[in-house]
Amino acid sequence: MAPVSGSDLADVPDPSPVPAEKPRGPERTSAVAGAFKDALVSGLLTALLFLPLVGFRASESSTGSLVLTYRFGLVAIFAGIVMVGRFLLMVTVWNPNRPPRRVSTTPGVMARLGALASPAVKPVFFSFAILYPFLSILLAGGLSPSRYWVDLGIYVLTYVMLGWGLNIVVGLAGLLDLGYVAFYAVGAYTFALLSTSVPINDFFAGTLGDDFWTAWAFWICLPLSGILAAMWGVILGFPVLRLRGDYLAIVTLAFGEIIRLVLINWVSLTNGGAGISSIPPITFFGVPFDSSETGFASIFGLEFNSMHRMFFLYFVILGLAALTAVVTIRLRKMPVGRAWEALREDEIACRSLGINTTLTKLTAFATGAMFGGFAGAFFAVRIRFVSPESFTFMESAVILAIVVLGGMGSQMGVAGAAILLIGGMELLRNLSFLKADFLFGSDFDPSLYRMLIFGFAMVAVMVWRPRGLVSSRMPTIFLKERKAVSGSLVKEGHG
Amino acid sequence: MDVFLQQLINGLTLGSIYGLIAIGYTMVFGIIGMVNFAHGDVFMVSAFIALICVLLLTTVVGLSSIFLILAITLVVAMLFTGLVSWTIERVAYRPLRGSFRLAPMISAIGMSILLSNFVQVAQGPRNKPLPPMVTEVIVIRETNGYEVTLAYKQIIIMVVTAVLLAGFWYLVKKTPLGRAQRACEQDRKMAALLGVNVDQTIALTFVIGAALAAVAGVMYLMYYGVVNFADGFVPGVKAFTAAVLGGIGSLPGAVLGGILIGLIETFWSAYFSIEYKDVAAFSILVVTLIFLPQGLLGRPEVEKV
Amino acid sequence: MAGESASPARESRAWDRNPILKVDHLSMRFGGLVAVNDVSFVAGRGEVTAVIGPNGAGKTTVFNCITGFYKPSTGRLALFHGGPATDAEVDGVTASGLAWGKSEAGALYLLERLPDHKVASWARVARTFQNIRLFSGMTILENLLVAQHMSLTTSGLLNPAAILNLPSWQRKQKGAVDRALYWLNKIGLVDRADDPAGDLPYGDQRRLEIARAMCTDPVLLCLDEPAAGLNPRESAALNELLLSIRREHQASILLIEHDMSVVMEISDHVVVLEYGSKIADGTPDEVRNDPRVIASYLGVEDEEEAVAVVEAGA
Structure with a gap:
């Protein structure tokens, strides 16, 4: 399972970046503390998710009926991986203190x-x-x-x-x-x-x-x-x-x-x-x-x-x-x-x-x-x-x-x-x-x-990349110059 | 007549299971307009969780009361499956909300592949049989050696379905959660502006849908006594058919559709050919969509110009 | 009948003498709701006819019936090519069960019998939409070329010459581009021909939509609130464009509008709807002075207020 993705966005579904207007005081520690908390939660969640189907296995015994075997160690390993991964991501890529990326309407x-x-x-x-x-x-x-x-x-x-x-x-x-x-x-x-x-x-x-x-x-x-x-x-x-x-x-x-x-x-x-x-x-x-x-x-x-x-x-x-x-x-x-x-x-x-x-x-x-x-x-x-x-x-x-x-x-x-x-x-x-x-x-x-x-x-x-690898569209005809149309304008159809 | 009665009982049982799964499809479609392709596999996962839970209770804990086992399994499966579905929504669908329409669908297909193969890897590819759990039957009538039977487990399935549906009905119609859900269905932006926590409402919708699918999963496991990692797809598609037949977005429609699909399938198998029973279900889906796109209990869609 | 009572001097009207579209007893019901109730009016050839009325009066429904997007519950919508057909000719086609027929002056079409795309391609009625419907991911030039789909293809699908890229096709495509350029010049967007339509400012999108409709070479252009959301300068430019379309292209225009400055300035004929029925019909001056119109719509100082009052009543 992938780690649960970061900060809660606003209620309105709007893909704008996370607001970064936080006081610039004790953010360093709080970011790490927050990341640690998030990592802990993700790890626990992973453990819970993996517990029933990875922690136990219904194996066929020699008589044909099912017996349980246990793999709790494996669950712990996965939870650990997710925890560490999530922590690293939270302090680097998903760090709320990172300056938000500029959102431009022109093709990137x-x-x-x-x-x-x-x-x-x-x-x-x-x-x-x-x-x-x-x-x-x-x-x-x-x-x-x-x-x-x-x-x-x-x-x-x-x-x-x-x-x-x-x-x-x-x-x-x-x-x-x-x-x-x-x-x-x-x-x-x-x-x-x-x-x-x-x-x-x-x-x-x-x-x-x-x-x-x-x-x-x-x-x-x-x-x-x-x-x-x-x-x-x-x-x-x-x-x-x-x-x-x-x-x-x-x-x-x-x-x-x-x-x-x-x-x-x-x-x-x-x-x-x-x-x-x-x-x-x-x-x-x-x-x-x-x-x-x-x-x-x-x-x-x-x-x-x-x-x-x-x-x-x-x-x-x-x-x-x-x-x-x-x-x-x-x-x-x-x-x-x-x-x-x-x-x-x-x-x-x-x-x-x-x-x-x-x-x-x-x-x-x-x-x-x-x-x-x-x-x-x-x-x-x-x-x-x-x-x-x-x-x-x-x-x-x-x-x-x-x-x-x-x-x-x-x-x-x-x-x-x-x-x-x-x-x-x-x-x-x-x-x-x-x-x-x-x-x-x-x-x-x-x-x-x-x-x-x-x-x-x-x-x-x-x-x-919700719009795929190549999201822009090439026009079929042009007068002076063929310019790619940004993917955000191209519709996906309704039928 | 006897065959008919027997098939009616079998059809209603099967239909209850489809109906329970169908609610998950219909609720999610109603609230975010997306066909949750992974829902069938969530159902399959729930059946596996139930399998593990039953094994744990019988072989390790040593419980013998079948009803206690079923009750605990039901709760455990609902909880864990709800958690699985919550995570899926959070990881695979929420980041895509409000973007490109096809993106969540592809993500859901990917999630469906991921789930079934995860179970295959974690639990092995072979069928997982359980010893029969509730074997008692009531013989309703007998003519010329043909017995029309009503199995206890069929009664359990119908009763559990009915009770849960009633509770669920109350939840959606009478509680603030239900109100928030309907608000999000109408206009998500507006609901958010009025203070409805849209993300939470949608997440809860997924959890409820999954919990009902988990009930279906437990019932499925009890009824058939066997489960396989690939068992998500066909019941999933049939439940979706049920949702469409009843009118997607309509909760009573989902149940009605489920029962109808269950009946059609059993009667088709009994009277025509068992090989083509899935073809019959799919054909009904096609015919419904072509001639009655709003389904039996859905509202017709007026094209806005 | 509302139609008769509004104008005693009926026969002398230009639109009655040379109509392009005759709406007879049009009604449209959605379930139990009567959106349009027995509306009759005439749009004159080469004239600008405005349909006005408070929100919810059924204006857009009338439009959707005319352009084939809705099938009217009852009523007849006769469109004349070439010149007006006689009543006998219209009745003849109605009785024939066909959607169109020849007339002395040219041809006549019963729009209620045509599906939407044939209203556009056969009867040559073009329209714009209240909420602009451009092909936003395509360039402005492409938008105008799609509009010429019917003239570029045989039977609206393929063009054998295009598959082989024959010279005849290249000439044809060149002609289509030239036509697009003509309209781009007219709306002042030549420099942006290669930009996506969705990138244009609102006012330009409105005018591009009109240009796209004109590229289908219509006899009747239906505009659904063309001035909505425009600032006064854009609104004036729109008036200019519409008047020049009427002047230079002999196209008749039917428009729905809230902006009274547009209506009063450019229309020859105004039809007023309220609660799905016609309450007045005449020249802008007549309508402005009609007591029922004043009472229901124009009399109140603030137009928005009037709208709000009507909506609350509906």
Whole structure:
């Protein structure tokens, strides 16, 4: 648990800094005394909070019934950590005697630096993304050892793409969608079902050759997945888009869950919870990545290596993500994109200007869904296995968190958040050094703490930067000078 | 008819639990307009606290009176869960109050992940079964070997729910706290200017909501006899559905919605298919929101131009 | 009927001879509350028509009905493009069940049958809001471009030329920017075109909202308390802007206003509402001298006091 945050603010919810007009007499001692008191309270609170579930543990005994084991020492350690941490914070960062920070309405230093650097950020990011697999070969020392890093890159880029797709819905149009994973699932299942379909395979085997469908399934299904997901976006969006605010969020959440539950229960179509396996792998536009005569390696005169496919997957997802970014940038400069942003700012004003808000919301929803569908098809061809397990609410929440943490509407912010969250979460898998004897011992399983830290990070980042990493907005057109719009003016939408 | 009666009893029991959780959603939404995503997990945490408390009382203290155990567990779970919820509000929501609308929601989702994984780490990922606690049943009628039964624990759940709701009703309608709550609901700034301690009122709202969820947690543990760290999400979403169905912001609506969801779920399982019972609950949520966004007992929202 | 009693010399009125909007027996009920009760009036083409009345008189409700944000309980709202339609033509369209029809002079629209966005895009009625509704996080230029959404797109959604960035689209976008610049010049905000709308001072926001409404190229401009919160200098600038809109753009203006200096100075025709009913209708001079208006509204020295008295009664 985080320490309870500092001084009581005024009753009126107003994010103004703590008033500092205190007599400058015995403040030094009182600050330390106050900090000590606060620390003591926080420590006690932590002890109380941790007492039931950390202090006791209901463990399974050999007979199967539960017995209690005790870990009061652990509670004391946590309480101590919180106490010390809180004390240090109270005398330094949260010290009430520190001069309050100036609150300015103009974009802060970070925002201005960002604005200065922003022309360079995108090319640098994109070049890095292109060079990344080669860098990982260099650093990992060979093609095969780079597997982990390239795979991580693919994984992160999938979320970058999903974040950018959802960003259209949430960041631009201001529609809160908690069921985005439904479209990801539609895309994945579309590809999985079509590519493993025996009748389709037989049909093409009879007309275009035995291997045709295996070789081309992905490239034919990719656009189909996007289109179907977009269609689902329209079907689901039509009845719900007149709802406002949190209601829309809840309905989309419910839709996401319904789709997942149907995938689990409609066993005859989807094979239920067991999922669909043996999905054909990706091909280099019809050329398989195998060691055969007609495979990728022999045709290009390379020595066969399973990493070729991995590399190709990396560039496919990079291309898909770039497509998402380019389309979004283009759309933002078109009337429909401006209408999305206007919708986020003020829906009623939009209607007074003749904009059909239902239609505009639907386009945003469908466009976002389409990119979700593309990403889903990619997911299926990468893993070569789909099951409802992959499309839980948690997935939607993670994608939404990426968008919000990135700063709604900002593509670079979203990419940054995806790298931070997903990359960070993956790196947490490698906490095995904690197993060292002098730390937690070998029976310590660090991967358990991954989601715990993830949840904690979500809360912490939100409290630290409620508007996300990049909070300013870049105008889509300018007369003389493109100036970033401060995040405090940008609305977050109501629907 | 017999099946119907049995399902009615089961549905009312389940509905009482949903209703208790739903009140937490509806109160928090009413006062600060936020969907407290972590509430389902607060409920789960309360069930775990109850589990620990029951184990402590039975194996260490050696109490044998089941009612005493239940009463103590109820109080302990309410207190600790209230404290947990107070802390969550203080740490994860209050700093975000009055800022960006999505920020508290993301914070709540993060808190939900944090809570369920905290319990997983602290208590282990496996199901925690308790020996059955109250096993006596009353056979209401019997035809052709099919018994319609009313279990003691079902009676306990309904009675405890009813009593607590009455007490809670009094608290919200007749006490200064309730008045302060309603004032904050109407206009938080104005309430603050008139001397209502808004922060404290909101914190208390979270505590009360959590205490009721803790009651639901104890009842859940007693009824099913097993709890798991992942048990927060689905009851949470269903309770939220109940709150929406009843009309979010309306307290009687939350209870009514809870009972309706409980009944729909049990009847759906009995008469249609048990696999699709969650789909039924979610579909009701969607249909309600589309056709009756203000819910059964809520006030319609007039768009201000 | 309140409408008939107010003006004996009805036929000679300019607004009756060449109306742009005819409000017939408009009523609006919210549950049991009657906000607007059987109000009829006419707004003349090329004129400034003011709707005045104490707070709670139903002015904004009338506005919301005209602009499609509320569906009136009963009544007919006929808007004429080109020139006035005959009564027979209006009745013909009413009977047809359609929302619009052609008339001898052009076209006529029954606004109560159109959803809000079509009132703006088809019937070309633009409006502003009492509490300013700018896109505050977008720049001033962007605000004015969003207003031209309908003319920049086909069927209000996409523009194929824009997707391909064809020269025809670039020309079109240039035209839209030029139009925005024209209005920015008019309200004196060219230098701030790249600033967010939310950064503007209040008075400028008011005028920007009017400019944004004018960018939709309306035939009828509805202004909800445009002078509210303005200082005398800003108020004078607003009068200037409204008069020039009427002079140079042939747009008819319908406005709700509390500021009597604005009303008396620029309006050609004043409609007075009280408790949801019309109590007077005529030129500013006539209204100023109308005994009922004096009794209920203008007679009391302090306008605020009059408002307070009426509110207490409501």
